[in-house]
Amino acid sequence: MAQTLIRRLPLRKFDLDDSEHGLCTRLENDERDRSAELDTLVAIIRERRLQAVFQPILDFRTHTYFAYEALIRGPQGTPLHAPSALFAAADRHGLRRELEAVCREIQFVAFAERQLPGKLFINASPASLDDDLFRNGSTLQLLRRLDLKPTRIVIELTENQRVSDFPRIQQTLAHFRGLGYQIAIDDLGEGFSNMRMWSEVKPEYVKIDQHFINGIADDTLKFQFVKAMHELAETCSARVIAEGIERDSDCLALRDLGVACGQGYLIERPTPSPSSRLGGPMRDLLRRGSIAVFPRASGAGQAHTVRQLARWIEPVTPDTLNEVVYRRFAEEAELGSLPVVADGTPRGLINRHAMIDRFARPYRRDLYECRPCTQFMDAAPLIFNEDATVQEAGLLISRSARHHLTDGFIITDNGAYLGVGSGHDLMALITEMQIQAARYANPLTQLPGNVPLNEHIDHLLRAGTAFRACYCDIDHFKAFNDTYGYRKGDDIIQILGTLLRENSDPRLDFVGHIGGDDFLALFQSGDWEARCARILRLFDSQIAAMVTPLDLQRGGYLAENHRGEAALHPLPTLSIGALALCAGDAESHQEVASAASETRRHAKKISGSSLFIARCHSGKSNA
Structure with missing residues (x-):
């Protein structure tokens, strides 16, 4: 106008x-x-100045490319080369349906010309499925000319448009399924809307958003999310495809979790002429005999950070009027605190109840509504960087003014506003961590206890992977504990737990605390024997630093024996019984535990800190 x-x-x-x-x-x-x-x-x-590129989708079980996702690129060297810019421009000018139609034709032709094997995934917005350009028969005619059957085509629904009329989309998809097409949904995990899309559409394939894939080998929360989605997919006969795989460790974690398929830059980047066979480096990676050690829900090295509690709340600026803040609180019932941010940097926090209470007093609203919100702002709120642990946050809040627990706290990313955490959520997470620790971790060392230890043994046995079960036991521990006191005894147990953890590979080896002074380490590392030798050497040196010079000089300490007589007891030493297991040597964790315990007894017969190596045959150990 x-x-x-x-x-x-x-x-x-x-x-x-x-x-x-x-x-x-x-x-x-x-x-x-x-x-x-x-x-x-x-x-x-x-x-038609567009170019089709294809990214392979890998089947982890067969080590082959079972499908390719078709993508599109605009003219090289122009602002519309990137697909995001290209489709954003089409949306601005109302030309998305025309653009999608041309993209499909170009992708079908290029796929047929390259004679690529397997299925073809094409991206389609839900609105385009009702488009006459897709349903008027011309697409089927093109596929016939190219000798491509609809059974090889998977329509991948993108969530760039919110779906509200699910009965209509179900009817539309029934039409395409009747022609032989299959359906996939994209970016699972981006929001709750595509979770509903899954339940309504019942796709044959489900793609998990790359946010949950990147770092899954180390992130407990991401691992548990993908595990839950994988289990859910199995119940409805859908195949999971992990998107955005870029790291070796993430790839192996997904493979060992049982996820069916994956794609990402680690496997192959999108290209106009992709390979039809899996490359050598990727094939070698998948053939590794080791099994990934999954991130644990609790235990040492698995610290929960306040980033898990960060909830994005649209902040206000310091010059925002009190009346605007008051309306935000009135319209957003769940809003407990409102952050004040200037140029990305947090300046303060406004508490809901304090604000409403002030405005409820006579004449206060008329007096203050047109003044800046900094007047009622807490200018010194608690601020945590995203990598602060929840234990650190809980300790600081418990020592701070009482209002910090109700106000909440601001979470930053190197000083930049990231979100707001609530005291209620913090306490809930700490409580859940304590419950998990009590169930699955030893309270003294925070190492996994019997439940996760047994689960990992069974996981290794099912995979037929060779490993070493090393039973670690402290010799002469009771006499030391009685003489030096239980606090010193606990220190020795913690020292051994730390040595085992620090001298194992967290990606390959699993260290568990059975109880008391007994530990079990499951080694897949090729240099496991050298690691055990280092643990024995370091244990002896640390024990030497814990006893008195006199006891160290005479090699023991005087204490009563079981007959009540004074006797010289040896200093604590460490015995490791190592059991080598291959495929078929055992069927359950019970067999492994029994054989490893027997190996430990042989090790304890050797004087001083020692390593005894045995091989297991059908649950029986042989030196």
């Missing part, structure tokens, strides 16, 4: 002040840019 007025009325310099003249100039420039973009987009679609 403003542009129309500009064209009809010739403007002179004295007709407008500087600000109005600048506005008109900007409007003219914006209209000129939009017109140029529209002309470019129309020419791209009409002349």
Whole structure:
């Protein structure tokens, strides 16, 4: 409208002040840019100046490419080369349906020309499925000419448009399924809407968003999310595809979790002419005999950080009026605190109840509503960087003013506002961690206890993976504990737990605390024997630092024996019984535990700190 007025009325310099003249100039420039973009987009679609690229989808079980996802690129060297810019422009000018139709044709032709094996995944917005350009039969005719059957095509629903009419989308998808197409949903985990999409659409394939894949080998929360999605997919006969795989460790964790398929830059980048066979480095990675050690829900090295508690709340600026803040609280019932942020940096926190209480007093609202919100702001809120542990946050809050627990706290990413955490959520997470620790971790060392230890043994046995079960036991521990006291005894147990953890590979080896002074380490590392030798050497040196010089000199300490007589007891030493297991040597963790315990008894017969190595045959150990 403003542009129309500009064209009809010739403007002179004295007709407008500087600000109005600048506005008109900007409007003219914006209209000129939009017109140029529209002309470019129309020419791209009409002349089909688009290039199809393909990214393979790997089947972890067969080590083959079972499908390819078709993607599109605009003209090289133009602002519309990237697909995000290309489709955003199409949305601005109402040309998405035309663009998607041309993209499909180009992708089908390129896929057929390259004679790629397996299925073809094509991206489609839900709205495009009802488009006459997709349903008028021309697509089927094109597929027939290219000798591509619809049974090889998977329609991947993208969530760029919110679906509200699920009965209609189900009817539409029934039409395509009747023709032989299969359905996939994209970016599972981005929001609750595509969780509902899963339940309503019942797709044959489910793609998990790369956010949950990147770092899954180390992140307990991501691992548990993907595990739950994998189990859910199995109940409804859907295949899970992990997107965005970029690290070796993540790839192996997904493989060992049982996820069916994966794609990402680690496997192969999108390219116009992709490989039809899996590359050598990737094939070697998948053939590794070791089994990934899954991140644990609790235990040492698995610290929960306050980032898990960060909830994004749209902040206000320091010059926001109190009336605006009051309306935010009135309209958003769940909003407990409102962050005040300037240029990305937190400045304070406004508590809901304190704000409403002040405004409820006589004349206060009239007096303060047009003043900046900093007047009622806590200018010194608790602020934690995202990597702070929840234990650190809980300790600081418990030592701070009482209002910090109800106000909540601000979470930052190197000083930049990230979100707000609530005291209620913090206490809930700490309680859950304590419950998990009591169930699955030893309270003294925080190492996994019997339940996760047994689960990992069974996991190794099912996979037929070779490993070493090393039973670690402290010799002469009771006499030391009685003489030096239980606190010193606990220190020795913690020292051994630390040595085992620090001298194992967290990606390959699993260290568990059975109880008391007994530990079990499950080694897949090739240099496991050298690691055990280092543990024995370091244990002896640390024991030497814990006893008195006199006891160290005489090699023991005087204490009563079982007959009540004074006797010299040896200093604590460490015995490790190592049991080598291969595929078929044992069927359950009970067999492994029994054989490892027998091996430990052989090790304890050797004087001093020692390593005894045995091999297991059908549950029986042999030296």
